[in-house]
Amino acid sequence: MSDIDIPEDHPRYESLLTRHRIEDGVDKGITSRQGLIAQGRGETFDYLLGERTIPSAAAAERAAAAYLLLAEHPVLSVNGNVAALVPGELVELAEATGADLEVNLFNRTEARMQAIVDHLREHGADEVKGLTADGRIPGLSHERAKVDSDGIGDADVVLVPLEDGDRAEALAAMGKVELVVDLNPMSRSAQSATVPIVDNIVRAVPNITRHARELATSSREELQRIVDEFDRDEALAAAEQAIREGGED
Ligand code: ATP
Ligand code: MG
Numbered sequence: 001m002s003d004i005d006i007p008e009d010h011p012r013y014e015s016l017l018t019r020h021r022i023e024d025g026v027d028k029g030i031t032s033r034q035g036l037i038a039q040g041r042g043e044t045f046d047y048l049l050g051e052r053t054i055p056s057a058a059a060a061e062r063a064a065a066a067y068l069l070l071a072e073h074p075v076l077s078v079n080g081n082v083a084a085l086v087p088g089e090l091v092e093l094a095e096a097t098g099a100d101l102e103v104n105l106f107n108r109t110e111a112r113m114q115a116i117v118d119h120l121r122e123h124g125a126d127e128v129k130g131l132t133a134d135g136r137i138p139g140l141s142h143e144r145a146k147v148d149s150d151g152i153g154d155a156d157v158v159l160v161p162l163e164d165g166d167r168a169e170a171l172a173a174m175g176k177v178e179l180v181v182d183l184n185p186m187s188r189s190a191q192s193a194t195v196p197i198v199d200n201i202v203r204a205v206p207n208i209t210r211h212a213r214e215l216a217t218s219s220r221e222e223l224q225r226i227v228d229e230f231d232r233d234e235a236l237a238a239a240e241q242a243i244r245e246g247g248e249d
Contacts, residue, residue, distance in 0.1 A: 015043065015051065018085060018202055025084025029115045032107050035081045038162060045183035046200050048243045053207060056238035057199040063230035064159065064179040064195050065097070065211035066223040071157035071177070074099035075129075079106065082161045082201055083116045087123040089205040094125070096212040099159070102151040103130030106164050108143045139170045159208075161201050163189045181205075185239040196232055198239035 006016045022039045025031030053061070068074045076090055076099050083090075083103075094101050103116045117128045133146040135153030144167060147153045152171075160168060161181035165188030172178050172192045180193035181204045190196040197204050215223060 014202075015046075019043070021084050022081060025080060028119070029112060030119055031080035031084045032112070034107065035084075038081055042162070042183045042200065045243065048246075049183070049198070049239075050246070051200070053199050053203050054239065054242050056235040057197055057204070058207065059230060060195050060197040060235050061199070061204060061207040062211045063227055064197060065208050065215055066226040067157050067177055067179060067195060068097040068099060068159070068208070069212060069215055069218075070220065070223050070227065071099075073155050074157045074159070075152050075155040076101050076159045077104045077152060077161070077163065078102065078116060078120065079104060079162060080112065080116065083119055085202055086205045087120055089209065091120065091124045093205055093209045093212065096209050096216070100151055100155075101125055101128050102148055103128060104147065104152065106144065106167075108146065137167065137170045137174065139173065140167060160189070161204070165189045165192070168192045185236045185243070190236065194232065195230065196236055198235070
């Protein structure tokens with residue numbers, strides 16, 4: 001997928017590839033320059049976690065899949081970093097769960113919105129929401145409050161990867177089930193989530209899709225049991241401990 005030359009046996013191959021995708025996203029007008037900083041922050045936590053999916057994150061990913069399958073109207077929120085890193089993987093997750101895709105940007109510009117919509121379409125999406133912007137999230141300033149009223153506005157379950165803390169809190173206050181992917185368990189986004197997934201987005205999205213496919217034929221009772229058994233505080237504590245002590249495996 002990449003036009004750069006990183007030797008595959010380089011010990012940090014995955015990390016360098018990810019970094020290049022973000023750079024590429026900036027060049028294509030998909031990712032903001034702020035997104036580069038967010039990526040750097042994420043890499044730090046991923047390094048401390050051992051660049052792997054820790055067991056508590058795997059449990060969160062399974063719970064997230066169950067929530068998406070139980071949802072009346074699930075929506076996957078897409079920003080510039082996510083679009084650069086996992087566009088095709090998001091389209092697959094949307095298909096596996098019947099979710100809508102909606103572009104949602106912290107620094108909203110029409111050009112970047114359109115570039116991301118086009119990028120997702122190139123990766124197989126048919127409908128991408130976000131351009132109508134006829135709904136508002138209460139409690140946020142004008143530009144950052146914009147959503148589609150028949151998208152995130154109407155959703156009962158929202159996957160918000162790498163969401164800004166403020167908006168994550170505002171969405172939670174609207175009573176939506178929030179599935180947050182964020183490598184920092186102490187960020188306000190992770191703290192306000194119904195399901196905090198402390199894992200790299202490049203691992204988290206394919207993992208959630210795999211769980212969703214495995215659970216596709218499960219009964220609602222079985223899905224509900226998975227949701228009920230998931231303990232968000234325990235997951236956040238386990239992730240923080242893994243970062244501080246290198247434990248949990
Ligand atoms: P807040 O407390 O408001 O949430 P923040 O430090 O999280 O503040 P953001 O701009 O939301 O500020 O930072 C982006 C977040 O996304 C960081 O927590 C970072 O760890 C996380 N992140 C960055 N890249 C990835 C990635 N590839 N996968 C998962 N999480 C990531
Ligand atoms: Mg955050």
